[in-house]
Amino acid sequence: MENPEVLATLSTQECQVLLGANSVGRLAVVADGQPAIYPVNYIIDGTDIVLRTNWSGLTHACPMLVALEVDGIDIAQGCGWRVLVQGMAHDVTDALDVRSETLQSVAVAPWAPGLEPRLLRLVPRRITGQHFGERALGYARQ
Amino acid sequence: MENPEVLATLSTQECQVLLGANSVGRLAVVADGQPAIYPVNYIIDGTDIVLRTNWSGLTHACPMLVALEVDGIDIAQGCGWRVLVQGMAHDVTDALDVRSETLQSVAVAPWAPGLEPRLLRLVPRRITGQHFGERALGYARQ
Numbered sequence: 001m002e003n004p005e006v007l008a009t010l011s012t013q014e015c016q017v018l019l020g021a022n023s024v025g026r027l028a029v030v031a032d033g034q035p036a037i038y039p040v041n042y043i044i045d046g047t048d049i050v051l052r053t054n055w056s057g058l059t060h061a062c063p064m065l066v067a068l069e070v071d072g073i074d075i076a077q078g079c080g081w082r083v084l085v086q087g088m089a090h091d092v093t094d095a096l097d098v099r100s101e102t103l104q105s106v107a108v109a110p111w112a113p114g115l116e117p118r119l120l121r122l123v124p125r126r127i128t129g130q131h132f133g134e135r136a137l138g139y140a141r142q
Numbered sequence: 143m144e145n146p147e148v149l150a151t152l153s154t155q156e157c158q159v160l161l162g163a164n165s166v167g168r169l170a171v172v173a174d175g176q177p178a179i180y181p182v183n184y185i186i187d188g189t190d191i192v193l194r195t196n197w198s199g200l201t202h203a204c205p206m207l208v209a210l211e212v213d214g215i216d217i218a219q220g221c222g223w224r225v226l227v228q229g230m231a232h233d234v235t236d237a238l239d240v241r242s243e244t245l246q247s248v249a250v251a252p253w254a255p256g257l258e259p260r261l262l263r264l265v266p267r268r269i270t271g272q273h274f275g276e277r278a279l280g281y282a283r284q
């Protein structure tokens with residue numbers, strides 16, 4: 001049971017607006033049962049989320065179940081919002097299908113480019129979001 | 143292979159300083175192979191990381207493998223740092239051992255307190271960190 005004053009559900013539309021208004025998130029992956037999290041840049045392209053990343057270990061297991069979390073946290077106020085996208089990530093760096101070739105032209109660059117950045121296509125299966133903290137409602141809708 | 147100018151490894155000591163200087167992170171857990179991420183408040187107590195959380199679904203599977211990521215990202219500069227703690231989380235809310243009773247008195251409060259917050263003890267197995275982006279070295283050590 002949740003207290004609606006301090007933890008409120010965002011609508012799918014609110015989640016999509018927040019995803020589209022931001023460009024940095026944290027991606028969770030699992031290797032041998034052990035989760036890991038990587039900060040990533042992303043952009044939205046239609047219903048897909050597109051990531052270009054150079055983190056080692058992130059692409060070896062594709063396609064894989066992942067979670068992308070995007071949030072806005074105000075430490076001073078003790079409140080914020082978060083959107084969680086759960087779905088399947090595909091490495092489309094070298095894929096030849098039409099959709100992948102379209103995404104290969106998308107302008108998303110990692111901050112740590114390294115030598116061989118990979119392009120990931122995240123196909124969302126579930127998008128959920130909440131705002132939290134005593135000033136949650138006002139904060140998320142500012 | 144990584145370009146040392148844009149992705150540099152932080153020492154364990156640097157990671158611990160950054161963990162101790164911050165109080166908000168993102169916790170990754172896995173349920174049925176599907177990862178999820180929850181923003182959490184934490185504090186350091188000795189070698190443990192202590193979380194008090196009310197996110198539903200976060201404590202049902204304890205003890206469980208988790209990852210806590212703490213970062214500082216400068217979107218305007220395109221750089222930042224991240225520390226990743228991988229380890230085992232234990233629900234010590236009602237545990238009666240001496241260590242758990244000590245942690246139960248630790249002052250860490252969730253922003254979304256709800257009705258039944260749980261106390262998690264994260265025992266780190268591996269702590270790693272990097273700074274990334276073209277101004278990475280200067281940024282992480284400011």
